[in-house]
Amino acid sequence: MKKLGVVTALALALSALGLGQQSFAASTSTSVSASTKDVVGLMIKYRPGVSPLAPNGEVTGENFAGASLRGLHGIGGGVEAVSFESAMTRAEASVLAANLERDSRVESVSLDHQIGGTAYSQRNSGRQQLALALGAVIKAASSPAKVSITDSWRASAPTAPRVKISWTPPKSLYGAKLIGFQIWTSVNGAKFTLTQMVNKSTTRSIYVSAGLRAGYSSRAFVKAVTKAGLAVKIGLPSKIVSVVPTSAPAAPSITGYFENVISKPKWSALSASQRGGLPVTYTATATASSSPSVTCITNSNTCQLPGLVAGINYAITVTAANSRGSSVSPSVLRPSDERFYDQWYLFGDYGINAPAAWAMRTQNPAPNQVVVAVLDTGITSHSDLNAAVAGISGYDFVSLGGNDGDGWDSNPTDSGDFTSDPTSTSSWHGTHVTGLIAAAANGQGIVGVAPGVKIQAVRVLGATGGRESDLYAAITWASGGIVPNAPINTTPAKVINISMGTTTYTPCDQMVQSAITAALARGVTIVTSAGNGDAQGNPIDAMQSYPGDCHGNITVGATGAGGDATYFSNNGLGVDISAPGGDDQVRAGTSNQAQGMIISTLNAGTRAPGAENFAYDEGTSMASPLVAGAAALLYEKSSTMTPALVWQYLQAGVKKFATGTQCALTAKTVNQMCGIGILDVAKTLAAVK
Known part of the structure; x- marks a missing residue:
């Protein structure tokens, strides 16, 4: 596809800023040497549906370009302008442009040249406006302060871990306007990912549940987002804070009987996350319509139910409890048949899990x-x-x-x-x-x-x-x-x-x-x-x-x-x-x-x-x-x-x-x-x- 010409792109940008075509034409008539570093950025047209700003806050395609791109802003016609950290020669910039066009998300790229000083010496306010628009002077905000993260478990969702992340605004915005924050998190030492974009500058805390695992360290840092003119800048990261969130435990799953003793139910061991990140106590309970309930309590994954009466069918459940709450296993039926203990194929580790199935039968x-x-x-x-x-x-x-x-x-x-x-x-x-x-x-x-x-x-x-x-x-x-x-x-x-x-x-x-x-x-x-x-x-x-x-x-x-x-x-x-x-x-x-x-x-x-x-x-x-x-x-x-x-x-x-x-x-x-x-x-x- 034919690229958007330099003159056209800059004309659009200058027109948007209220700068006349005549002034622009005067500046472009100046002769420029090939070694002159007059390319200050690029004009990029992305393919339909592609966001110019990647989730990590970088310009989309920056990794292809191989150079830092800053000051992203739209200039009309679906074209975005970005600035280099410092001006480049046309040859240097052409290499970056060619690299960027290798990104399948990019439709076309043109060089963005600096305009000669003659025309703009008479229009100082216009030059300052253009500089701001191109991101030439916007600087990253300093780190947000007083960042903290706390376990924020709630009784309304007892098995879902949640944390609260709080902060205060950065001290230095460098003349830009604070427009929001980025929240980055990591679970159990994994790579940090952008978890949430906060689009209100007055927000000072958020709650996060997605992706958390009870019992595993959750880390976070915050970045401020600022804007000057049309340019947006992601600020410096805050210090990293961490907490181990907790929750009520998951329900155990009864897997059979320890050593085939049918008065000793056993259940699968809960992981640290399933335990809610807290110590857990298990209570096994055997109930029958014609006999008193029998219980045993343990920190292990099996216990002996004392005094089960022969000839009675018991329904057995196991409750896991910690300081946040409790969860009960599905019921399993322990039949009273005298040779049931020999039927490992019904309840053993590699049996068919029949007792849990019997408990699901709603009626005879x-x-x-x-x-x-x-x-x-x-x-x-x-x-x-x-x-x-x-x-x-x-x-x-x-x-x-x-x-x-x-x-x-x-x-x-x-x-x-x-x-x-x-x-x-x-x-x-x-x-x-x-x-x-x-x-x-x-x-x-x-x-x-x-x-x-x-x-x-x-x-x-x-x-x-x-x-x-x-x-x-x-x-x-x-x-x-x-x-x-x-x-x-x-x-x-x-x-x-x-x-x-x-x-x-x-x-x-x-x-x-x-x-x-x-x-x-x-x-x-x-x-x-x-x-x-x-x-x-x-x-x-x-x-x-x-x-x-x-x-x-x-x-x-x-x-x-x-x-x-x-x-x-x-x-x-x-x-x-x-x-x-x-x-x-x-x-x-x-x-x-x-x-x-x-x-x-x-x-x-x-x-x-x-x-x-x-x-x-x-x-x-x-x-x-x-x-x-x-x-x-x-x-x-x-x-x-x-x-x-x-x-x-x-x-x-x-x-x-x-x-x-x-x-x-x-x-x-x-x-x-x-x-x-x-x-x-x-x-x-x-x-x-």
Whole structure:
């Protein structure tokens, strides 16, 4: 673009000052040597929307020019004039102008020449006016005096730190007019930044909250802003003052139970800033409707709640308090189930945070409100499960010769999956999986992720396994589809769990895929296990294990109590999310009984069903139902829940893998080994607004 000529720019400036064109013309007729230092500044045209004055008080582009620019003022037509500290030759000034034009914010630059003395010797007042306009005589004001900074916490916003910065005007303005102040601040030793422009010369103090951190040093200094004619000047900085602001503490977050002792809740340690910069005392409180409250007080992040009564469900909170106020943690539910202390996978450091999720449930679910179908070996009678299956008709889709011997029928009871080999035993796999989802909170045994949801037992595996056609029919029927020769499902599931996987590469069957796709279209979420490795137990790519390799289902890998993948879990891009699956090689953080594994409901029968009991196991088959239970709680919380929303909320609610593990290093890359993270049910539910 054509530059604004020197004559035109100065004519505009002089016209604005009331100086005649004739006088200007006389001065420009004088011959000037190339070595004469007659360039006193620059005329700059910035691109639209660009402020001529940078936030730090410097002229925009000064760093490109490589020289100090002063006395910025507009001269019309979108052009700004600036002055040099001292006059330059045309060659010297041309270099600066060329450098400045490299700044993308600058449209064009011209040299601003000094006018010869002949014409102006007759117009002394005009010369003085022009000198002031160009900033030739304005000097930076001295430092503001009596600068102070104080903690200015207020009860109306107890957790927000605030400081008050005060000052008195500078003693020396050097003939200029005081028009305001700049406030510069730094937090915790960081670089000073311009925090606020004060546009009233009479202001003597301000309050600052933005960017502050309680418990960390806040420093500040003040600069005066003066004006003479059209020129604006930033004054010298004041002395630096500092204070440590304070606030009420943040709310703690209960993370589990110390050493798995369920009367010793523990919570995350608050940072100095979260403590409000002050000493904090924690009070843990356990409340129950039928029993007196129990408390313990500590300066640590755990304490023993004395005298908890067996058989009572307690809601536990932790209050953090300092001299500024207090904040209370979200409540967590400590169930009275006698084996809860063995269920590290619900409350441990790398458990799924179920107790906090239970406290978010506003009411007990109505009968049949949410049904989870468990496609497995069937279920045996168990006092921790009978209420969950009551009133929900299941079905047996096992076509192959099984121990019940009668093909498809309406009895989904697990009759045992032992074979003709006299040494073989039954796994009671479906019973173990079901307890992880919905074991009752009844003061005995264990408790599931989603106690109170209903279970639909759908048998697809028998003594010799199962058929893909049976799996197709089971998915269709459980999700509310019509299956010939099977009764209409009057209580279709919202969630289907399939804890099975192959040990060799098995692509997803296209017919089973069509059943999954149809179930998703009916609003049903399908959760599958990632598989437990090849025939030798070595992990393989989860994309090779069927049916987890089908499209649209949520495939779950297994982690141990240490926050890393288990030694057996399949991995790779086929894993969507991880959850505890047990690992007897990583026992730290679990009870002496658990030994790193997963406790759930089972049957004591060796081959045929016997008495109910509880037992430990490990596998991705244990991880999958934890995610299925979380999905059931999502459907319980929102009547408009969909499979897509389930996945969205699960992604919003994960714990990070243990630092430095392969799972952690790949979690946020395109080469995820263990999915997006470890399931956190409380975060998942909290994401639903």
